[in-house]
Every structure is written in structure tokens, then in C-alpha cells.
Amino acid sequence: MNNRSALRRTQLALALMSLAGSAHAAIAVDGKLDEPEWAQARRYTDFKTTQPWRLTAPEAGLGTQARLLSTPEGIAVAFVLEQAPGVQRIKPRLERDQVRNADRVIFNIDFDGDGRTAYAFTVSLSGSVQDGVLTNENQFSTDWDTDWSSAVSESEAGWQVEMLIPWSVAPMRGADTANRNVAVYFGRVVGSTGERQAFPAVAQDRGGRFVSDFDALEIPQYRSALLHVWPYATALHDFIDDRTRYKAGVDVFWKPSPNFQLSGTINPDFGQIEADDLVINFDAVETFFSDKRPFFTENQGIFDLRTPDSGRLIHTRRIGAGNDINAALKLNGGLGTLGYGLLAASEDGDDGRDFYAARLQLPLGEALNIGWLGTDTERAAIDRRAQVQAVDLRWKPSNTLIVSAQALASAIGQQGVDTRDSGGWVRTFWTPTDRWSFEVEATHFGAQLNFNDLGYQRRPSLNELEVTADFNQRIAAEQSRLRNIRWVAEVQARSNDSGDRLPTWLLLTNLYNFRSGNQLTLFAAPRSAGWDDRISRGNGLYRVSGRYDAEAEFTSARYGDWTFAAGLGLAPVGLSATPSRTLSLSASWYPSETFNAEFELAPEWSDDWLIWHEGRDFGRYARRLDYAGVNLGWFPAAKHELRLKSQWLAIRARDGRAYRLQPAGDMQATGAALPNFDINELGLQLRYRYLLGPQSDLFLAYSRGGAGEHEREGGIGTDELLEEALRLRDSDQFLAKVRYRF
Structure with missing residues (x-):
């Protein structure tokens, strides 16, 4: 009897540990x-197919089980994955986040369980990893890299994955209790078809709800x-001026408890190891570039506050854009249920700027945040100070409804002149069934609203109402493609605000979505x-005629060692509704698990292209645009990337x-001819990376590129233009950078 009682107590203890998901070894x-x-x-x-959005059980031979401790x-997270012998295994070695x-x-895990921020961890069959942050429900960024471990094993029946996500990867509120309420998501992608399974059965691309x-x-x-x-230290040799520059600095990350962490950097080197994509921008809207600098990506999610038109109230690429940074400091943490973040950075030089930001987040019950x-x-050199305030909320009254809103204001003072304005937006997202979703969004930005000093703002002076309906039609017939x-x-x-x-x-x-894994997207936008109140940069309104955009894009599944994509786009860019024509072609090649290549071509033709010159003066041209890209990745051995x-x-x-x-808003020809011109840009980077250890790297990078602009009486052919681009040499340098974690 005593033995049976002891056995029952042991079984009960094991059951309680299983329910709690805990392990002490x-x-x-x-x-x-x-x-x-x-x-x-x-x-x-209970995994379901969510891409395409079918909500059916996985096919036979592709079962998935996830475990959590x-x-x-x-x-600790584990996946046990069936993969029948007839299903091709796709396992190229990839760079981190590629x-x-x-x-x-x-x-994915939301450590606070409130739907504000989640952290994503991905492991491929080859062992390659990706990590990132989910904010604003479904906005995903891979700029964040952190220290976690994973491993993969493989058998004839399938494969298994283990992950260990340290408690130190993210700030957490309410860290003094014995238990924590979190929220999790598990997903699996079958590489041969692109099909995704998930538990719970939710999808990132289904409108405004995910986390x-x-x-x-x-x-x-x-x-x-x-x-x-x-x-860390860098040595940069410039082959143009035959000069070598050296720099050294230090980053510090201190987390004495789950609800407090401090990041600091002194004399940082923020040389962009990741090369930006080439862009030629004639629009009135600034091109957005993300930030891969480690200090600014580490636990930046609390500061990721966006507007509906893809604006950001904090855009860290502003910091250090014109001057070196002397020092920067960032605090993240929690006081009870209150989460907070503080950011400060100071640039070098008399015209350097000082940046400060503070953020608070407070849940009020389970439904409201x-x-x-x-x-x-602050920019003392021109006596300018720019302040921005924003209040935001998210209300989730039910599992089918979520309401988000934001009110913001800016106050700019420069040389005794003050400019103030405000704005705001509200968005309601409703999913009455698993097939239908609806979104209603209203935005107002005042004409003088300005958060560009530290943020990224596409435009002020806007009143906008958007209504969206989304329907997913599942095809049940097995014989259907x-x-x-x-x-x-x-x-x-x-x-606009006027x-x-x-x-x-x-x-x-x-x-x-086809059964083969191919996808076809059709898009039309009359x-x-x-x-158009932006094209003249504040020099008058232009009356635009009615017109349309259209696009068709095909993306293939994996066929042998290749995947393909092709697209055709039509978009008016001139005075008339005659559209430009863009043809985009790309292919990815995987001849082995350690080598991959990507090739892209995207020519564009336009018979009517309108661009702003200055004031009220414009030019109307016929245009040809050429784009080509080649990306190669080779992984000769563990820890080596080229x-x-x-x-x-x-x-x-x-x-x-x-x-x-003209004052009435129409464009009138002056009769003057304008010279032909061409713009030519080339960017090339050959980069070697050796993984010294967790969050420790040695980089060797050779970069060359340049830009040229010419006015020519006669034309120039594509071959000649490419040959000329290969001779461009505005930048020609070799960078060695080592960063090691102690």
C-alpha cells in the first residue's frame, strides 16, 4: 500500500511538472x-496549414510536433518533424537572417503575453538560423541578432530541432513572480512547396492581428x-587616397535582472558591414533604409512605434548619419507591469546632434494597453530643437476585434521661431470568420507635423480613410491544381490638410496558391x-489625371536546384496615363548545400516620365531603366562565410x-528642349566572415562602387553603360573589423 501511494505521488509530481512545462536539469x-x-x-x-490559408491538417508524412520546457x-524548444522519403529535403547553408x-x-514568443512585442527564432534543416522582432502585431524585422543556441539532427524518417532561448535575450515586465504568462507560436515550412504549418492556426499576413x-x-x-x-577595432584602407584609418571602441551590455538591462557604447564604429541596396530616387519621399548596427538593434522593439503610412517615430539611421557618434546609452526594463525604455546618443563635432527618447508601456487589464x-x-549649430510626443493604445475587446490608435504632436524651435502641430490615427481590425477579415483606418496629420529629426516621416498634411476587405477561398477539390x-x-x-x-x-x-507550391499574384490599382501636392516640393499643386497601376508576379516552387520568379508591372510616371513597363526576372540556384546564387534583371521602359527640376520647373522625358544584381554565397566550412x-x-x-x-495646376510646355542625360551606379562588396564565437565575428570586406551622371547629345547603349559602370571608382576600400564578446 505504501509503495502504491509513493508511486501515485511520483506520477502526480511528474504530471504537475508536465503541466507546468518545467525542467530543472x-x-x-x-x-x-x-x-x-x-x-x-x-x-x-494540432498543427494546421496556414500558408496557403487552408486550416487543414498537414499531409500524410509531414506531421509536426513541438515541445516546450x-x-x-x-x-527549451524542440520540434519532431516527419518528412517522408518522397518529399525533397531543401537545406542550403545560409547567412544569418538570409x-x-x-x-x-x-x-515565436511574447515574453509579456500582451501582444506588443514578440521575438522570433528560426532554424533551417541545414542548421542556419534567423532571429528577429515582431512589433505592431505583424511587423517583422531581422535587424535584431541575439545569443541563443540550436542544433539539428536528421534521420530517414525526418528531422529534429532543439533550441535554447536564454532568459537574458529580452527585457520582461513582472520578473519577480514564480511563474510568467507568455504567448507562443510554432511554425514549420516545407521547403519544396513553401507550405507552412502552424500552431496556433494564425498567419502573419492576415491583416492586423498576429501576435x-x-x-x-x-x-x-x-x-x-x-x-x-x-x-572591437577596425582598419579601413582607402585605395583612392592610399590612406589607412584605425578605430577602436567598446559595447557593454549589462542585465542584472530580467526587468532591467543597460546597453552602452563608447567611440563606436558603425561602419556598415551590410551594404545598402542601390537606389536612384527622384520622388519627393525619402528612401527608407533599415539599421543593422548592433547597438541600435539590441532590444529596440519597445521604441518601434509606427504610423499607418510606414512612418517611424524613431529611425535610428538618423543617429550618426552625418557625424561620428561619441557615445550612446540605452535602458530597457520594467517596474511591476510598467515597461520603460530610455535612449540617448551624442554626435561628435560642432554641428553634431544630441538625441534623446523615452518610452513607457502599461497594460490595463488583459484587453487594454x-x-x-x-x-x-537638439542641434546647437543651427539653434534647433525638435520634440515629439505620442500616446498610443491597443484595445482587444474580443478574439475577433482589435482597435489601435495613436495621437502625436511635434514642437520645433529654430532661431526663435516655434512651429507646432499634431496628428493621429485609429485602426479597427475585425475577423468575423476564418475566411473574412475587415480593416477600417482613419489618419490625420497636420500640415506642420514633423517628426523627421529622429523619425522617418513620409509626409505631413494628410487626411486619409482606408477600408479593406480580405477573403480567403479554400479549394477543396483534390483534382484542382x-x-x-x-x-x-x-x-x-x-x-491634404488644406x-x-x-x-x-x-x-x-x-x-x-497552387498545389505544386507555385504562386501567382495579380494586382490592379485604378x-x-x-x-498631387508633393511633386513640386511646396511650389504649387499639380492636377493629376485618372490612371491605373497593374502588376502580375509568378513565384515558383523548388525545381531541382532552382527557383524562379517573374513579374510584369505597369505604372504611369508622366503627364499622361500611359504606363511604364517593368519586366522583373530572378532565379536562385542551389548547386550544393554550401553554395547558392541569386540573379536578378529588371529593365523598365517609359515613354512619358515627369521629374521635378526646381521651383515650378519640370522635365518630361522618355526613360530606360536597367537593374542587374548578382549575389553569391559560399560556406566552405563551419564558421566560414564568403x-x-x-x-x-x-x-x-x-x-x-x-x-x-501653372497656378491652375496644369503643366504647360515652355518649348525648350532639355539635354539627354544618364545616371549610372555600381556597388560591389566581397565579404568574408569568420564566426569567432557567440556574437563575435571577424569581417574582411572589399567594397567598390560609384555613381556617374552625364549629359550627352547622342545616346549610349546598354553595353557601353555597363562598361562605364565597371570603371566607376568613387569608393574603393578594404575593411577589417573584429568584434569579440567577453
Whole structure:
């Protein structure tokens, strides 16, 4: 009797540990689930197909099981994956965060369980990894890299993955309790078809909800302290002026508890190891570039506050854009349920700027979250100070409804002149069924609203109402070549803050998912006549005629060693509704697991191209644009990566005629001819990376490129233009950079 009682007590203890998802013994991350602790793990088996959006069980031979344990070392996650012998295994070696077609698994976790920020961890069958941050429900960024471990093992029946996510990877509120309420998502992508399975059955591309729909659970939590120091040094040799420059600095990351962490950097080198894509921009809207600098990507999610038109109230590429940075400091943490973040950075030089930002987030019950952001940018050289305030909220009254809103204001003072204005937006997202979703969004930006000093703002002076309907049609017939069709319709009605009616848009999208894994996207966007109030940069309104955009894009599944994509786009860019024609072709080649290549071509032709020169003066041209890109990746051995990234972009403009914008809003030809011109840009980077250890790297990079602009009486051929680009040499340098974590 006593023995039976003891046995029952032991069984009960094991059952309680399983329900809690906890384990106290260390997990050896080797891709083999042979530790007895995995038997105690919480298990997830109810995976559904979410891409395409079918919500059916996975096909036979492609079953997926996920497991989760809370351990003192961190969150341990495992996947057990069936992969029948007839299903091709796609496992190219990839750089960290490189996006390619591959068999992979995904684990997302919202450590606070409130739907604000989640952290994503992806492991492919080859062992390559990706990590990133999900903010604003479904906005994903891979700029963030952190320290976590993973391993993969493979057998004839399938493969297994183990991950260990340390408690130190993210700031957490309420870290003093024994248990923590989190929310999780598990996903699997079958590389041969692109099909995605998930638990819970939610998808990132289904409108405005994703993180809020993760599966909630309570797990034991453990405290951990962390101190990392990264000294680093660079040597840059410029072959043009035959000069070598040296620089050294240090990053510090200190996390004494889960609810407080500090990041600091002194005399940083923010040389861009990741080369930006080439862009020639004649528009009135600034091109956005993301930030890959480690200090600014580490736990930046709390500062990621966006506007509906893809604006950002904090855009860290502003910091250090013109001057070196002397020092920067960042704090993240929590006080009870209140989350906070502080950011400060100071640039060098008399014309350097000082940047400050503060952020608060507070949940009020399970349904409501409110937040506040304040920024201050000071530029003493021109006596300018720019302050921005924003209050935001998210309300989730039910599982089918979510409401987001933001109110913001700016105050700019420069040389005794003060400019103030405000704005705001509200968005409602409703999913009444698993096939239908609806979104209604209203935006107002005042004419003088300005958050560009530290943020990224596409435009002020905007009143906009958007209504979107999204329907997913599942094809049940087994004999059909289609699996799913997605229909999206969106209406955008807009005016500026002066009441001038801007063009009204109707955006129509069809997405066809085939059983083979191929995808076809059709897009059409007719728009009404209306005023363009940005093209003249504040020198008058231009009356635009009604016109349309259209695009068709085909993306293939994996065929042998290749994947392909092709697209055709039509878009008016001139005075008439005659569209430009863009043909885009790309192919990815995987001749082995250690080598991959990507090739891109995208020529564009336009008989009518209108560009602003100055004031009310414009030019109207015929245009040819050429783009070509070649990217190569080779992984000769573990910890070694070699990459070539090369891009060529050129524009040729001919038959130019001068136009002047009239007070009534029409364009009138002046009769003057304008010279032909061409713009030529080339960028090339050959980069070697050696992984010294966790978050420690040695980089050797050779970069060359340049830009040229010419006025020519005669034309120039594509071959000649490319040969000329290969001789461009505005930049020609070799960089050695080492960063090591202690």
C-alpha cells in the first residue's frame, strides 16, 4: 500500500511538472531529444496549414510536433518533424537572417503575453538560423541578432530541432513572480512547396492581428544576470587616397535582472558591414533604409512605434548619419507591469546632434494597453530643437476585434521661431470568420507635423480613410491544381490638410496558391483624378489625371536546384496615363548545400516620365531603366562565410522637354528642349566572415562602387553603360573589423 501511494505521488509530481512545462536539469542542445526531461515537456501536435490559408491538417508524412520546457537556463524548444522519403529535403547553408527557400521551423514568443512585442527564432534543416522582432502585431524585422543556441539532427524518417532561448535575450515586465504568462507560436515550412504549418492556426499576413493570437500559457520563470563586453577595432584602407584609418571602441551590455538591462557604447564604429541596396530616387519621399548596427538593434522593439503610412517615430539611421557618434546609452526594463525604455546618443563635432527618447508601456487589464513616447533632438549649430510626443493604445475587446490608435504632436524651435502641430490615427481590425477579415483606418496629420529629426516621416498634411476587405477561398477539390485563392480589396480616400482632394485609390489583389507550391499574384490599382501636392516640393499643386497601376508576379516552387520568379508591372510616371513597363526576372540556384546564387534583371521602359527640376520647373522625358544584381554565397566550412553582393542601376533619359507648373495646376510646355542625360551606379562588396564565437565575428570586406551622371547629345547603349559602370571608382576600400564578446 505504501509503495502504491509513493508511486501515485511520483506520477502526480511528474504530471504537475508536465503541466507546468518545467525542467530543472540542463538540456544538451544537440538536436537529439534523448534527455528524460523532454518527456515532461508541454507538447503541441494540432498543427494546421496556414500558408496557403487552408486550416487543414498537414499531409500524410509531414506531421509536426513541438515541445516546450522552462528551465533555469532558458526556454527549451524542440520540434519532431516527419518528412517522408518522397518529399525533397531543401537545406542550403545560409547567412544569418538570409531569406531563401528551405525546410525550417519557427518559434515565436511574447515574453509579456500582451501582444506588443514578440521575438522570433528560426532554424533551417541545414542548421542556419534567423532571429528577429515582431512589433505592431505583424511587423517583422531581422535587424535584431541575439545569443541563443540550436542544433539539428536528421534521420530517414525526418528531422529534429532543439533550441535554447536564454532568459537574458529580452527585457520582461513582472520578473519577480514564480511563474510568467507568455504567448507562443510554432511554425514549420516545407521547403519544396513553401507550405507552412502552424500552431496556433494564425498567419502573419492576415491583416492586423498576429501576435495577439499566439497561444497563451503559464510557465515557471527564472532570474538570470548577464554582463557582456564587446571591444572591437577596425582598419579601413582607402585605395583612392592610399590612406589607412584605425578605430577602436567598446559595447557593454549589462542585465542584472530580467526587468532591467543597460546597453552602452563608447567611440563606436558603425561602419556598415551590410551594404545598402542601390537606389536612384527622384520622388519627393525619402528612401527608407533599415539599421543593422548592433547597438541600435539590441532590444529596440519597445521604441518601434509606427504610423499607418510606414512612418517611424524613431529611425535610428538618423543617429550618426552625418557625424561620428561619441557615445550612446540605452535602458530597457520594467517596474511591476510598467515597461520603460530610455535612449540617448551624442554626435561628435560642432554641428553634431544630441538625441534623446523615452518610452513607457502599461497594460490595463488583459484587453487594454497604453503607451507614451517622447523624443528630443537638439542641434546647437543651427539653434534647433525638435520634440515629439505620442500616446498610443491597443484595445482587444474580443478574439475577433482589435482597435489601435495613436495621437502625436511635434514642437520645433529654430532661431526663435516655434512651429507646432499634431496628428493621429485609429485602426479597427475585425475577423468575423476564418475566411473574412475587415480593416477600417482613419489618419490625420497636420500640415506642420514633423517628426523627421529622429523619425522617418513620409509626409505631413494628410487626411486619409482606408477600408479593406480580405477573403480567403479554400479549394477543396483534390483534382484542382489550386489550393487557395485570396481576394483583397482596399479603398483609400485622401485629402491634404488644406482640403485639396488627392487621388482616390482602389487596390485589388488576387493571390493564387497552387498545389505544386507555385504562386501567382495579380494586382490592379485604378485611381481617380486629383491633386498631387508633393511633386513640386511646396511650389504649387499639380492636377493629376485618372490612371491605373497593374502588376502580375509568378513565384515558383523548388525545381531541382532552382527557383524562379517573374513579374510584369505597369505604372504611369508622366503627364499622361500611359504606363511604364517593368519586366522583373530572378532565379536562385542551389548547386550544393554550401553554395547558392541569386540573379536578378529588371529593365523598365517609359515613354512619358515627369521629374521635378526646381521651383515650378519640370522635365518630361522618355526613360530606360536597367537593374542587374548578382549575389553569391559560399560556406566552405563551419564558421566560414564568403559573400559577393553586386548591383548595377542605370537610367537613360532622352527627348527631354521643359514644362512649367501653372497656378491652375496644369503643366504647360515652355518649348525648350532639355539635354539627354544618364545616371549610372555600381556597388560591389566581397565579404568574408569568420564566426569567432557567440556574437563575435571577424569581417574582411572589399567594397567598390560609384555613381556617374552625364549629359550627352547622342545616346549610349546598354553595353557601353555597363562598361562605364565597371570603371566607376568613387569608393574603393578594404575593411577589417573584429568584434569579440567577453
